Amino acid sequence: MSSSDLLIFAPIILIELGLGVAAMVDLIRRDKTAVVGGNKLLWGAIILLVGFVGPIVYFVFGRKES
Secondary structure, eight states: OOHHHHHHHHHHHHHHHHHHHHHHHHHHHSOGGGBGGGOHHHHHHHHHHSTTHHHHHIIIIIBOOO
């Protein structure tokens, strides 16, 4: 991998990591009743394992607004 490739992929990787961390922090801080389905373990797996789309799916569909 050349340095120009790294410059291209670094922002994408940082955005993916930032979204994942933000989603996990939000999930951990939320009460179980504020998560769709009430299954925080399942949402954590979706956030971590689905990649770039997982945190976005959590923020759009996984949270109940109180």
